[in-house]
């Protein structure tokens with residue numbers, strides 16, 4: 001695709017902090033849509049969190065959901081317009097905390113849409129508090145001595161929780177900390193959208209991303225932190241692909 005701006009991205013400047021991974025993930029979604037779904041109706045569901053303004057950055061329709069309810073909203077949208085490509089875009093505070101119930105039930109029912117789950121390990125928009133995804137030892141503003149599993153419990157592994165559910169067609173965890181993994185993320189988005197358009201059921205891609213602002217690191221250091229620290233707790237891969245018998 002090169003450096004040309006994908007056609008389905010607007011010319012709006014993104015509000016994200018410098019070096020934030022959201023811009024990379026938006027671009028990957030846009031590239032997949034430009035390549036494969038230009039003629040399709042596309043509807044996104046926006047979260048509450050740093051990506052709340054995602055609807056400003058794409059040239060197609062979005063629904064803004066209440067906090068954590070994006071998978072419930074996406075269920076309604078997809079059932080109303082089954083031919084549309086529908087995806088929710090949610091951070092870890094949204095999908096893996098307040099929205100845990102919604103995602104588990106949408107996945108269990110086999111709702112035929114794709115959830116794109118951006119995991120940066122903190123509640124980023126509200127100032128970097130500990131999230132369910134915060135890894136052991138990680139210092140946040142609400143776990144100043146580092147997350148201690150004996151006190152604050154372990155980090156949640158949403159992908160691993162969803163794999164056994166019959167309604168789930170595709171589960172992958174990817175990352176954007178280097179070019180190889182950015183490419184892998186794009187392939188996973190492509191495959192999830194493909195399975196959705198084949199009516200295979202629920203699909204989810206968890207993308208390990210960075211939050212240089214709340215991690216107190218430079219953009220480059222934050223990418224290295226994913227590689228050196230976050231990957232010890234969150235393994236990457238395609239955990240389920242119904243179409244390929246995985």
Ligand code: SF4
Pocket residue numbers: 015016017019020021022050120124125210211212213214
């Ligand atoms: S606070 Fe973190 S996740 Fe939010 S826009 Fe800034 S860098 Fe990105």
